[in-house]
Amino acid sequence: MASPMRIATPPLKSGESFRDDFSYSNSPQAIRRFPFPFHEDKYMYSVNIEPHNGGPAGSVFAPAFDIDEHYLSEVEERRRVLEEDPGRCQVLPHMMEAQWDTLELLMESLARDYPQHFSLTTDGDQWTWENRPLGIRDSFTFGDPATLPQEPFEYITRQVQGDFTLHGQRDNMLYMDGGMVTCQADWSLDFDLGMNWYEWHGPVPKAHQMGIFDRALKFLLNLQVERPVRRLNWTMTINPRMDTSPENYHKWGIDRASVTPENVGEKAHLRVELQTLWRLPRSNAIIFSIRCYLISMEELVTIPKWARRFHRVLGTLPDELAEYKGLIGYRPIVLDYLAPFDDGAETSPGIGPD
Amino acid sequence: MTGQFNIPVRVTRIEQVTPMIRRFTLERYDGGQLPGFSGGSHVVVTMRGDDRIHHNPYSLMGSPDDKRHYQISVRRDDEGRGGSLFMHTRVAEGDTLEVAPPTNLFALNRLAKRHILIAGGIGITPFMAQLHELRRAGADYQLHYSFRDQENAAFRNELEAACGRRITTYDASAGEFVQPGQLLAEQPLGTHVYVCGPKGMIQAVNDAAFELGWADSHVHWEEFAAPPVGKPFRVVLQKSDMEVTVPGSSSVLEALEDAGLQPNCLCRGGVCGECETVVVEGEVEHNDHFLPDDVKQTNSRMMICVSRARSERLVLDL
Amino acid sequence: MPIYELPEDGIRSRPIYRPMQPDVAARFHLMVAEGAGSEALAELHEKLPDDARCSIHYLAGGDGPDGSDRLMQLRCEQTRLHFDDGQLADALRRHLESAAMGTRLYVAGSEDFIWRMAAVGISCGMSEEEIHVERRGSRARPVQCVHCKTRVEGVTTNIYTCPGCGQHVTVRDHFSRRLGAYQSVCVDAEAPGELPPIEEIYR
Numbered sequence: 018m019a020s021p022m023r024i025a026t027p028p029l030k031s032g033e034s035f036r037d038d039f040s041y042s043n044s045p046q047a048i049r050r051f052p053f054p055f056h057e058d059k060y061m062y063s064v065n066i067e068p069h070n071g072g073p074a075g076s077v078f079a080p081a082f083d084i085d086e087h088y089l090s091e092v093e094e095r096r097r098v099l100e101e102d103p104g105r106c107q108v109l110p111h112m113m114e115a116q117w118d119t120l121e122l123l124m125e126s127l128a129r130d131y132p133q134h135f136s137l138t139t140d141g142d143q144w145t146w147e148n149r150p151l152g153i154r155d156s157f158t159f160g161d162p163a164t165l166p167q168e169p170f171e172y173i174t175r176q177v178q179g180d181f182t183l184h185g186q187r188d189n190m191l192y193m194d195g196g197m198v199t200c201q202a203d204w205s206l207d208f209d210l211g212m213n214w215y216e217w218h219g220p221v222p223k224a225h226q227m228g229i230f231d232r233a234l235k236f237l238l239n240l241q242v243e244r245p246v247r248r249l250n251w252t253m254t255i256n257p258r259m260d261t262s263p264e265n266y267h268k269w270g271i272d273r274a275s276v277t278p279e280n281v282g283e284k285a286h287l288r289v290e291l292q293t294l295w296r297l298p299r300s301n302a303i304i305f306s307i308r309c310y311l312i313s314m315e316e317l318v319t320i321p322k323w324a325r326r327f328h329r330v331l332g333t334l335p336d337e338l339a340e341y342k343g344l345i346g347y348r349p350i351v352l353d354y355l356a357p358f359d360d361g362a363e364t365s366p367g368i369g370p371d
Numbered sequence: 372m373t374g375q376f377n378i379p380v381r382v383t384r385i386e387q388v389t390p391m392i393r394r395f396t397l398e399r400y401d402g403g404q405l406p407g408f409s410g411g412s413h414v415v416v417t418m419r420g421d422d423r424i425h426h427n428p429y430s431l432m433g434s435p436d437d438k439r440h441y442q443i444s445v446r447r448d449d450e451g452r453g454g455s456l457f458m459h460t461r462v463a464e465g466d467t468l469e470v471a472p473p474t475n476l477f478a479l480n481r482l483a484k485r486h487i488l489i490a491g492g493i494g495i496t497p498f499m500a501q502l503h504e505l506r507r508a509g510a511d512y513q514l515h516y517s518f519r520d521q522e523n524a525a526f527r528n529e530l531e532a533a534c535g536r537r538i539t540t541y542d543a544s545a546g547e548f549v550q551p552g553q554l555l556a557e558q559p560l561g562t563h564v565y566v567c568g569p570k571g572m573i574q575a576v577n578d579a580a581f582e583l584g585w586a587d588s589h590v591h592w593e594e595f596a597a598p599p600v601g602k603p604f605r606v607v608l609q610k611s612d613m614e615v616t617v618p619g620s621s622s623v624l625e626a627l628e629d630a631g632l633q634p635n636c637l638c639r640g641g642v643c644g645e646c647e648t649v650v651v652e653g654e655v656e657h658n659d660h661f662l663p664d665d666v667k668q669t670n671s672r673m674m675i676c677v678s679r680a681r682s683e684r685l686v687l688d689l
Numbered sequence: 690m691p692i693y694e695l696p697e698d699g700i701r702s703r704p705i706y707r708p709m710q711p712d713v714a715a716r717f718h719l720m721v722a723e724g725a726g727s728e729a730l731a732e733l734h735e736k737l738p739d740d741a742r743c744s745i746h747y748l749a750g751g752d753g754p755d756g757s758d759r760l761m762q763l764r765c766e767q768t769r770l771h772f773d774d775g776q777l778a779d780a781l782r783r784h785l786e787s788a789a790m791g792t793r794l795y796v797a798g799s800e801d802f803i804w805r806m807a808a809v810g811i812s813c814g815m816s817e818e819e820i821h822v823e824r825r826g827s828r829a830r831p832v833q834c835v836h837c838k839t840r841v842e843g844v845t846t847n848i849y850t851c852p853g854c855g856q857h858v859t860v861r862d863h864f865s866r867r868l869g870a871y872q873s874v875c876v877d878a879e880a881p882g883e884l885p886p887i888e889e890i891y892r
Contacts, residue, residue, distance in 0.1 A: 053559075062784055094865065111482055112481075112506075113480040114481075114508075120408075160507075167874075180628075184479065186478070186480075187480055187482070187588075188588050205835055205872070207838070208863070208865050208868065208872050209865070210865075210867060211865070211866070211868070212702065212866075215695055215701055216701065216702035216864075216865075217701075217702075217864075218701070219698050219701040219703070219863055220861075220863055227818035235644065238644075239474065239637055239643055239644070239645050241406075241407045241472045241473070241474055241637075242406040242407060242408065242472050243472055244376070244472060263835045263836075263872075264834070264835055264836055264837075265853075266835070266875055266878050267856055267875040267878045269878075270875065270878025270879045271878060271879060271881065273879050274879050274880060284854045286784075298406065298407025298408055298409065298435070298503075299407055299409050299413075300409060300437050300481075301409040301412075301475045301478045316790055335860035342810065344877070381854060423820065482814070482816075483814070484813075484814040492789075498749070555790065556789075557789045558790045559786075559788070559789065559790070559815015559817065560788050560789070560790060560792060560813050560814045560815055560819075561789050561813060581714060583791045584712075584714050584715040584716035584790070584791030584792070585791060586816055586818040586819045587818065588816045588818050589790065589816065597884075651729060675768070680853070683816050
């Protein structure tokens with residue numbers, strides 16, 4: 018473990034866009050707390066699951082669910098995506114208990130970790146939730162969906178950054194039984210709804226041949242309440258676009274052909290998902306929180322260690338995975354952009370900036 | 372290897388429910404909230420005796436809505452390895468115990484159209500938590516509860532008050548027995564059966580379900596295997612380069628813990644699969660409900676919480 | 690472990706179909722087919738124990754010869770012929786609503802048909818373990834366009850023009866049992882107008 022670092026949490030911005038003019042960008046503080054996912058100088062596939070029990074103050078690992086400077090903009094983007102396609106939020110009928118579990122977990126966590134933004138007061142099943150950044154104050158009866166403006170899962174996940182999926186557990190199997198999915202890396206909740214663990218991971222290449230999905234499933238089936246775990250996953254996205262859904266692929270796919278040596282620094286983004294997995298208490302379901310962070314190459318190279326290391330990782334990524342991640346076409350341009358920042362120097366252990 | 376976090380709890384109430392059964396109400400030592408749970412969950416209770424430490428799994432039987440208290444019931448077993456006896460003779464109100472966070476290996480299937488719950492004796496406890504869920508969901512269920520005699524009919528009154536006409540009781544001393552073949556015949560599609568009780572009852576329900584053509588995924592049972600007592604043997608830990616003697620009254624897991632190791636484990640009853648360990652050498656006496664029979668025959672893996680050695684020595688990949 | 694077979698390579702949600710085997714533990718065998726699926730039922734019926742109880746629902750038409758006569762000759766508690774698949778699905782639902790645990794459902798026919806009938810079983814509380822399916826006849830695929838959600842039955846080519854959104858979409862092996870459909874996705878999003886050769890591969 019590197020020495021504890023303190024990273025200031027930047028204040029909430031507003032009005033950033035993830036489409037059209039793409040005005041999204043990271044402040045210097047946001048760059049320093051970016052969850053850079055690579056521990057080594059070459060590509061290694063691993064499941065890398067670790068306990069989600071906090072991290073350095075101010076880092077994305079410290080709170081249960083990270084709220085950062087892009088909060089208002091991401092919540093607004095989610096609202097727009099749902100307005101165009103309500104199917105991005107769906108929960109199967111047998112998951113109502115898991116919906117309330119989700120609402121409880123998120124409200125309690127946010128109120129504890131961000132008392133300046135959120136508060137929750139409860140008196141038996143009479144709950145009052147206050148979300149100051151969004152100007153929401155609602156009183157409702159816990160357990161009675163009719164007392165909320167939407168079903169409990171949709172209500173609360175509209176107010177949190179990142180995607181969420183709900184998984185029922187039956188007969189030693191997990192199922193895709195619901196989700197709020199508006200900033201996904203190219204998979205469709207509407208299509209995958211109801212699938213089992215192996216089916217919804219079906220399109221992922223190679224890894225399953227190493228038994229990784231068998232082991233990860235076995236691990237998750239025994240996940241305990243209040244013992245959440247986390248892992249990082251990554252891909253690349255052209256433009257800071259949150260909604261890289263298959264539904265809209267015909268709109269954003271063309272972006273991949275727009276990368277040139279001149280614009281690669283601002284267009285090409287490393288997209289990192291901080292996935293946290295939680296056992297939900299009453300329903301015995303599991304919730305995945307898939308929190309997406311985007312950083313442009315221009316921003317990334319302001320951290321010399323990350324520039325060197327990402328150059329090396331991207332260069333050793335097997336073609337099959339580069340194809341799956343959709344970056345095989347523009348990878349050479351990104352590598353050329355990063356090359357001048359890689360002087361061959363050694364990189365320090367750990368994922369944090371030097 | 373990673374150990375378990377334990378939560379210190381205080382015993383706030385002990386009730387002698389029947390001559391053999393005591394109910395314990397536990398709350399967090401620091402007064403805070405306990406982890407939530409679903410019906411069918413159990414906790415492993417750690418009891419620190421003078422000469423040994425006991426870890427026994429007990430089903431949570433209180434309401435999942437009560438975040439301040441856990442309730443467990445313990446049936447006294449004078450022949451066992453001492454955990455239940457410890458709970459009955461050494462634990463008083465105000466004492467401190469430790470519990471691991473809850474785990475559910477006996478959950479209700481939420482897609483079921485009807486639930487048939489069959490309990491024998493102390494096997495009633497997981498159903499008591501599940502009844503809260505079933506009633507809240509307005510589910511179609513039946514509870515069949517059998518006991519030795521009226522004196523041993525634990526919780527009968529509270530169950531009848533909660534279940535009304537959905538409960539049927541069976542007093543063995545009056546010649547009343549659960550008839551699984553009759554209960555399971557002509558049930559509509561989408562029915563699930565759950566059984567917790569003596570080995571013979573679990574077997575009878577499984578046999579009846581099979582006979583009637585029920586698919587396995589509709590038949591659920593919970594039976595924690597207490598680690599059986601056996602002959603002592605030696606365990607060689609290849610990776611740690613250690614050798615440990617497993618006494619006749621300890622499991623491999625407990626012997627390793629006594630030696631200062633913290634192997635992965637969860638249920639300590641041969642059910643969850645968490646402590647699955649690769650066997651490099653030696654013959655295993657399998658006592659778990661987790662490994663498939665073909666794996667058991669190869670002697671390549673074992674569940675160290677309940678299984679023992681047939682040979683004098685086992686070499687494990689630990 | 691999943692209860693059904695997964696492909697060794699490629700996208701693992703793609704169903705693998707093999708000749709149906711009777712589940713001899715079952716107390717009642719409910720057999721449903723359309724078109725060429727009648728042959729699968731006849732073969733299945735041959736493998737049933739002599740005293741097995743079974744019923745048949747059949748819809749002639751679709752792909753393949755009319756198997757009505759052959760099915761009518763099989764020893765069976767009830768053999769019912771249907772005129773359209775909506776009527777068949779209703780009859781199946783009524784049958785399952787009064788059926789007892791111990792029943793197995795067997796469905797044979799086009800891929801579109803078998804998953805629609807399987808969905809009737811699931812909605813009546815059956816688990817995947819109690820439902821056996823076999824594709825017979827055409828290998829044409831039911832497909833859902835991921836962009837506009839328009840469903841098309843009987844796609845035989847690797848690429849088709851979606852009648853809902855007009856895009857050129859390619860058929861993936863990713864399959865949803867709930868929807869009974871493969872997924873199709875825009876094929877020329879990254880290079881509009883550049884289409885790979887169109888081939889008829891699902892006959």
